[in-house]
Each structure stands twice: as structure tokens, then as C-alpha cells.
Amino acid sequence: MDFDLTEEQRMLKDSVDRWIAENYSFEQRSRHMKCPDGWNREVWEQYAELGLLGIPFDEGEGGLGGGPIETMLVMEAFGRGLTLEPYLATVVLAGGLLRLAGSASQRRTLVPQIADGRLTLAFAHTERHSRFELADVSTIARLDEKGWTLEGEKTVVLHGDSADKLVVSARTSGSRCDADGITLFLVAGDAKGIARRGYATQDGLRAADIELDGVRVSPEDVLGKPGNAYPAIARVVDEAIAAVCAEALGAMTALHELTVEYLKNRRQFGVPIGSFQVLQHRAVDMLIALEQARSMAILASMSVAENDAEVRGRCLAAAKAQIGSSSRFIGQEATQLHGGMGLTMEYSGGHYFKRLTMIESLFGNTAHQLQRLARAGGLE
Amino acid sequence: MDLRFTAEELAFRDEVRSFIQGALPEAVRKKMIEGRQLTKDEVVSWQRTLNAKGWAVPHWPVEWGGTGWSAVQHYFFDDELQQAPAPLCLPFNVNMIGPVIAAFGNEAQKKRFLPRAANLDDWWCQGFSEPGAGSDLAALKSNARLSGEHYVVNGQKMWTSFAQFADWMFCLARTEPATARKQQGISFLLIDMKTPGITVRPIATIDGGQDVNEVFLEEVMVPIENLVGRPGEGWNIAKFLLGKERTGLARVGTSKERIRRIKQLASIEQSGAGPLWEDLRFRERVAAVEVELKALEMTLLRVIAAEKRRGPSDKPDPASSILKIKGTEILQATTELLLEVAGPQAMRYRSEALEDMAHSDWADRIAPNYFGWRKFSIFGGSNEILKNVIAKTILGF
Numbered sequence: 068m069d070f071d072l073t074e075e076q077r078m079l080k081d082s083v084d085r086w087i088a089e090n091y092s093f094e095q096r097s098r099h100m101k102c103p104d105g106w107n108r109e110v111w112e113q114y115a116e117l118g119l120l121g122i123p124f125d126e127g128e129g130g131l132g133g134g135p136i137e138t139m140l141v142m143e144a145f146g147r148g149l150t151l152e153p154y155l156a157t158v159v160l161a162g163g164l165l166r167l168a169g170s171a172s173q174r175r176t177l178v179p180q181i182a183d184g185r186l187t188l189a190f191a192h193t194e195r196h197s198r199f200e201l202a203d204v205s206t207i208a209r210l211d212e213k214g215w216t217l218e219g220e221k222t223v224v225l226h227g228d229s230a231d232k233l234v235v236s237a238r239t240s241g242s243r244c245d246a247d248g249i250t251l252f253l254v255a256g257d258a259k260g261i262a263r264r265g266y267a268t269q270d271g272l273r274a275a276d277i278e279l280d281g282v283r284v285s286p287e288d289v290l291g292k293p294g295n296a297y298p299a300i301a302r303v304v305d306e307a308i309a310a311v312c313a314e315a316l317g318a319m320t321a322l323h324e325l326t327v328e329y330l331k332n333r334r335q336f337g338v339p340i341g342s343f344q345v346l347q348h349r350a351v352d353m354l355i356a357l358e359q360a361r362s363m364a365i366l367a368s369m370s371v372a373e374n375d376a377e378v379r380g381r382c383l384a385a386a387k388a389q390i391g392s393s394s395r396f397i398g399q400e401a402t403q404l405h406g407g408m409g410l411t412m413e414y415s416g417g418h419y420f421k422r423l424t425m426i427e428s429l430f431g432n433t434a435h436q437l438q439r440l441a442r443a444g445g446l447e
Numbered sequence: 448m449d450l451r452f453t454a455e456e457l458a459f460r461d462e463v464r465s466f467i468q469g470a471l472p473e474a475v476r477k478k479m480i481e482g483r484q485l486t487k488d489e490v491v492s493w494q495r496t497l498n499a500k501g502w503a504v505p506h507w508p509v510e511w512g513g514t515g516w517s518a519v520q521h522y523f524f525d526d527e528l529q530q531a532p533a534p535l536c537l538p539f540n541v542n543m544i545g546p547v548i549a550a551f552g553n554e555a556q557k558k559r560f561l562p563r564a565a566n567l568d569d570w571w572c573q574g575f576s577e578p579g580a581g582s583d584l585a586a587l588k589s590n591a592r593l594s595g596e597h598y599v600v601n602g603q604k605m606w607t608s609f610a611q612f613a614d615w616m617f618c619l620a621r622t623e624p625a626t627a628r629k630q631q632g633i634s635f636l637l638i639d640m641k642t643p644g645i646t647v648r649p650i651a652t653i654d655g656g657q658d659v660n661e662v663f664l665e666e667v668m669v670p671i672e673n674l675v676g677r678p679g680e681g682w683n684i685a686k687f688l689l690g691k692e693r694t695g696l697a698r699v700g701t702s703k704e705r706i707r708r709i710k711q712l713a714s715i716e717q718s719g720a721g722p723l724w725e726d727l728r729f730r731e732r733v734a735a736v737e738v739e740l741k742a743l744e745m746t747l748l749r750v751i752a753a754e755k756r757r758g759p760s761d762k763p764d765p766a767s768s769i770l771k772i773k774g775t776e777i778l779q780a781t782t783e784l785l786l787e788v789a790g791p792q793a794m795r796y797r798s799e800a801l802e803d804m805a806h807s808d809w810a811d812r813i814a815p816n817y818f819g820w821r822k823f824s825i826f827g828g829s830n831e832i833l834k835n836v837i838a839k840t841i842l843g844f
Contacts, residue, residue: 068456068748068751069755069756070752071448072448327841327842331842339844341843342844344835344838347835347838347842347844348834348835350838350841350842351837351838351841352834354841355772358766358769359742359743361749362742362744362749363741363745365448365745366450366745369448385737385741385742388734388735388738389738389739389742392738437731440731440734440737440738441730442730445706445730445737446737
């Protein structure tokens with residue numbers, strides 16, 4: 068049992084932490100956000116140069132052969148920087164599906180393009196009525212002699228507005244909430260029949276609602292065995308949960324530091340407000356919530372490799388629930404302790420609060436995860 | 448990063464587990480599960496069982512009976528004892544006076560007191576708190592005036608747990624009058640409870656127990672050789688004690704055992720058409736506590752791993768204060784869930800519930816323990832005092 072990083076992991080952490088510190092200040096972030104896509108393609112190229120985009124893929128296929136711990140280190144740094152680029156969408160979600168379900172030839176073709184920054188992806192899965200139920204898919208794919216035709220609508224597709232390619236889930240058999248009968252399709256973002264309505268999310272990132280109206284997909288662009296996508300989707304969402312737990316941890320750590328600095332420096336009644344015990348204890352309560360979150364973010368990343376979906380699911384549900392409750396607490400407390408400053412767009416605190424709140428709504432909020440755990444009979 | 452333990456560590460855990468299974472009397476285990484009071488004999492006998500095995504005082508220096516275990520071994524030992532659930536060794540002996548004498552005592556004191564403390568031949572109690580000195584411990588007024596070869600002690604101690612069983616008391620008293628720096632002039636004395644002038648008055652507590660006491664000291668003669676450390680060094684020793692590692696105070700194993708108990712009882716207790724455990728909303732409340740407990744266990748392991756990396760140190764990890772605060776909150780949350788499981792059955796009051804097993808019911812002790820376990824966030828440095836300590840490290844105020 069140890070929590071030590073390997074030498075390579077430490078080097079990765081140092082380099083990504085340093086890069087974020089130098090390139091993702093609050094002011095720099097505001098400039099990145101003003102780029103046409105809502106994120107900065109030059110930044111994306113630098114991620115490629117730093118080797119971040121190929122982390123989870125096999126070395127033989129053009130990746131770097133990293134695992135969940137490497138992803139955790141990157142995401143934690145991204146959380147500190149409140150980064151805007153489609154890393155979660157491209158590398159973790161759609162890239163994860165490619166890794167888990169794609170054929171060797173699909174991986175050989177696409178992984179190098181992802182790793183060197185030429186290809187961005189998005190995972191078009193959530194639908195208006197599906198909330199957090201991963202098997203709830205109504206988008207339909209019909210097969211004829213020439214291939215597949217997709218019909219349906221996807222919502223809040225993370226970075227779906229700018230993605231070069233989409234991984235679309237669609238039902239090829241069974242009824243609405245069946246786990247069996249879901250298939251994944253690789254589709255160009257600008258394919259005929261796709262209408263994308265992009266928008267900013269509450270935290271300043273990007274997403275899209277996507278209509279699929281007679282979109283043609285050739286058989287070689289099916290990802291994995293038709294009808295059999297659910298296990299890969301469930302697994303990749305567990306991986307994404309671990310990733311956003313780490314991102315939230317980075318954001319919470321930064322927000323707690325900001326708050327502590329504010330309490331030390333803000334003077335009222337002739338003294339720093341951090342000398343008031345009522346505020347001191349709230350800062351400590353935030354720290355406790357942060358340490359609990361750190362523990363569960365680590366547990367999440369350590370559990371991703373677990374092959375037993377049941378065991379893995381329980382750990383990740385617990386992690387996401389803890390991250391959710393800690394995020395909400397820390398976000399609200401930080402906003403309160405900053406007074407009016409916490410409410411201004413000109414200060415980073417509120418932006419952390421927003422991102423943390425959006426992460427809570429991703430891949431199952433706290434209430435959903437507790438229900439998931441309750442159904443499973445608890446953690447043990 | 449790796450959550451797996453080594454084969455040797457797991458073998459050690461199994462050895463502890465099977466030893467406890469073999470050695471712990473079933474009647475004691477049942478009392479522990481039901482939260483009943485143990486007799487003095489049961490506590491003494493269990494500690495002697497562990498001492499015979501060489502496990503009563505694992506944290507002590509090896510020459511005085513310590514085991515020299517790794518941080519992981521200490522973790523497994525605590526966890527297995529708590530999960531069994533087995534009685535913990537008497538903390539006043541094992542976690543307090545032993546380490547104090549080992550660190551501050553002279554050779555004669557070590558030889559005289561340490562082996563007897565380990566074997567619970569002497570039952571120690573703690574004479575720190577006073578009516579006017581709780582969290583503000585340095586405000587204590589008990590005084591010890593030097594007279595020839597003796598200190599003559601006068602004063603009143605409060606909340607003294609198990610003073611009625613105790614053979615000895617370690618006691619803070621002023622050997623110099625309070626000055627502007629009231630932490631100065633306090634000394635650490637060992638007092639034989641049979642000395643004339645000591646009166647123990649039990650205080651009935653809201654859990655139905657009478658195990659805390661007021662202790663009145665009137666002209667109590669304490670031989671000068673029973674001073675630990677130098678005169679006026681008492682505050683340092685008290686700080687040493689309060690700063691002692693708090694990993695055991697997380698009580699993760701106890702909370703795990705309590706969660707299992709909740710699930711077991713909720714599967715029996717009926718609520719409407721089926722067992723309470725089939726109520727998804729109840730399960731969600733349990734799950735919420737389990738999540739916090741899992742996080743705490745991981746926090747504990749992080750503290751242990753950090754200690755393993757840098758070796759043992761007298762400086763406690765700041766995270767260890769978090770363990771005590773969160774650990775006691777979770778422990779208390781389990782008592783609330785048990786209260787919910789028992790429902791109206793928790794209402795029946797049995798005055799004999801502490802001792803009488805013949806007519807016992809599992810629900811007897813649910814409410815008393817809910818009341819009584821509020822103490823966990825109060826003793827050993829109240830959670831608010833610990834928050835002051837943490838605040839100082841992060842804010843500097």
C-alpha cells in the first residue's frame with residue numbers, strides 16, 4: 068500500500084502543473100475563452116507536444132501507455148487551471164470508447180491523430196429524457212444493404228460543437244432502456260444529416276445539442292460489435308467519473324487556497340477577517356471536505372482498472388458522491404467567505420464554483436450516486 | 448500508487464484476526480456489539496490476554512513492551528480490534544501514562560510503573576480537567592505545594608473517567624502560582640488513589656452510566672519522586688499527549704462494525720410490508736455515511752503511508768486532527784442510524800440495562816449509546832479545539 072508516484076508520474080505531474088501555472092492564469096484563461104471555438108487550438112497543440120493527448124492509449128498504437136493515475140494527474144492540474152479544451156471529450160470519453168471498443172485498425176488510424184492533436188472527438192450519448200441512465204437510448208440506427216442510418220437527438224454533448232468526429236450511441240435492437248442493443252458509430256462532425264447547435268455551458272465550456280436526421284454510416288465505422296456497446300459505455304463513464312473527480316479535486320484545492328488567502332488578507336474592523344474564529348472553523352470545515360474529496364478522487368483512479376463492473380461501480384459511485392458533496396460545500400462556503408468578491412465574474416473564485424457545480428451534474432449527481440449505492444446494498 | 452497490501456502485511460492481519468477470534472470471550476464480544484458496559488474484570492482480563500501475547504502496548508518503546516510494528520501493522524491491529532469488536536486497551540494506561548513516563552520519566556519511574564501499566568496491574572485515571580478548566584486546560588487551579596519530601600495537593604478534578612476503578616491518577620497541578628503565562632508553573636504528578644484526602648464522587652451521565660467522576664483532593668501527600676519531568680514541565684507533557692498520533696481516534700474499524708450492525712438489524716426489523724432494509728431511502732442514508740467512512744479510511748491510509756515514508760515522528764501529521772473530527776462525526780452518525788433502526792423499541796428504559804444480560808434486548812442500549820457517544824467529539828481535545836489547531840496551521844492566526 069503506497070500513495071507514491073513513480074519517477075515518470077512525478078515528471079508528468081511537474082510538467083503539467085508547471086505548464087498550467089504558466090499558461091492558465093485567470094487572465095490567460097479569459098483570452099483562451101475568446102478563441103473562435105471557445106477554447107484555444109494553440110493550447111491543444113501544446114498539450115500534444117507535452118504528450119498529454121496520447122496518455123491512455125497503447126504505445127504500439129501511437130499512444131503513451133499511461134493509465135488512470137496519469138489521467139488523474141493531468142485532470143487535477145486542469146481543474147486548477149479551469150481549462151477549456153476538449154480533453155475530457157476527446158481523450159477520456161470518445162478516446163476511451165475507441166480504446167475499449169474500437170478495432171485494431173480503427174485504433175491504428177485514429178490514435179496517432181488524437182495524440183498529435185489533429186483530431187478532436189465528442190461522445191454523443193445523453194438524450195433529453197435519459198438523465199443519468201446510461202442504457203436509456205432512443206436514437207435509432209437502421210441497417211440496410213449500404214450501411215446504417217441514424218435518427219435521433221442528443222443533448223449536452225460535451226464539446227460536440229467543434230469535434231471533428233462524433234461517437235454516437237444508437238439503439239439497434241431492444242427497447243428504450245435495455246442495456247443490450249446499443250451500438251456505437253463513428254461519424255464526422257459535419258456529416259450530411261447532422262445539425263449541431265453549439266452553446267456555452269454555465270462554466271464557460273462548450274457543448275452542443277445534435278440532431279441526427281438520416282445520417283449515413285458505413286459498416287466499417289461501427290465501433291465494436293453491434294448491439295454490444297453498453298459495457299464499454301459503462302466502463303468509459305466510470306473512467307470519466309474518475310477523471311472529473313480529479314478535475315474537481317484540483318478546482319477545490321485551488322478554491323480553498325484562494326479562500327484562505329482571502330481570509331488572511333481581507334481586513335475589516337481593523338483586523339484580517341481570518342482572525343475571526345467563526346470564519347476559521349469554516350475554513351477548516353472546507354479543508355476537511357477537501358481531504359475527504361482527495362481521498363476519494365485517489366480511490367476513484369485506483370479503482371478504474373478493476374474489471375469487476377460491480378465492484379468498480381460501487382467505488383466510483385461512492386467517489387462521485389463524495390466529490391459532489393465536497394464540491395457543493397466548498398463552492399458555497401468559498402462564495403460566502405469571499406463576500407461580494409465571490410459573486411463577481413472578474414474574480415476566479417466564482418468560476419471555480421461554477422465548474423464544480425457543472426461537474427456535479429456530469430455522469431450522475433450526488434443523489435443519483437447515492438441511489439446507485441443504495442440499490443447495490445451499500446459499499447460492502 | 449497501489450492500494451494492495453503485501454503478503455506479509457495481510458498475513459499479519461490474519462494472525463491478529465484469528466488471535467482475537469480465539470481469545471476474545473463471546474460474552475464480552477456480545478456486550479461490545481450491543482454497546483453494554485464491561486465490568487472492570489472483563490477489561491483487565493482482556494488487556495492481560497493481549498499483554499501475554501505481547502500486544503497490549505504496541506506503540507511503546509520496544510524495551511518497555513512495544514512491538515516496533517510498522518504503521519500498517521498498527522493500522523491492522525487497531526482495525527481488527529475495532530471490527531471484532533473487542534475492547535480497546537485502557538487508553539489512560541496505554542496511550543497516555545505509558546508514553547509520558549517512557550518519554551519524560553526517570554529510570555526508577557519507568558521500572559516501577561511501565562510494566563504494571565501494560566498489564567493493567569495499575570488502573571490509571573486522568574486528572575486534567577477541572578470545573579473551571581476544560582478546553583482552557585491551563586486555567587486549572589489545583590495546586591501542589593512543596594513541603595519537605597512531599598507535594599501537598601489541593602483541588603478538584605472533574606470528568607475523571609473510571610476514577611472509581613483507578614489505582615493511580617496522573618494529575619496536573621500548579622507548583623507555582625499562575626502568572627501572565629498561565630501555562631507556566633504546572634507540574635505533572637502521579638498520585639496513589641489510596642492516599643488519604645482523596646474523595647471520588649460519581650457523576651451520573653445521560654447514557655445511564657456512572658463512570659465519570661469528580662475527584663476532590665484535600666491535603667493529599669504526594670512523594671516528591673512521583674513528579675514526572677521537571678517542576679513546571681506539566682504543560683509540555685500535556686501538549687505531548689494531546690499531540691500524540693490520532694490515527695486510532697478515527698475509529699474507522701468501529702464505524703465499519705457499526706455499519707454492518709445497522710444493516711443486519713435493519714434486515715430483521717420490519718417496516719410496513721418488509722424489512723426496513725428494503726426501504727431505499729433508509730439505505731441511501733446509510734450509503735451517505737458509508738461514503739464518508741470510505742473517504743475517511745482512505746484519508747487514514749494516506750496518513751499511514753506518509754508516516755511509513757518518513758518514519759515515525761513525534762510531530763503529528765496535521766491530517767490526523769481531521770481524522771479525529773471526521774471520525775467522531777461518522778461514529779455519531781452511526782448511532783443516529785441505529786436509533787432510527789430501533790424505532791419505538793429504543794424508548795424502553797431499563798435501569799439494569801448496563802449489567803443485566805438475562806433480560807436483555809438489543810434495543811436497550813441504542814438510545815443510551817446515542818446519548819453517550821456525543822462524548823467522542825468532546826474528549827481528547829474537543830472538535831472545536833482541534834479546528835482551532837488546524838486553523839492556526841493554515842491561516843496562521
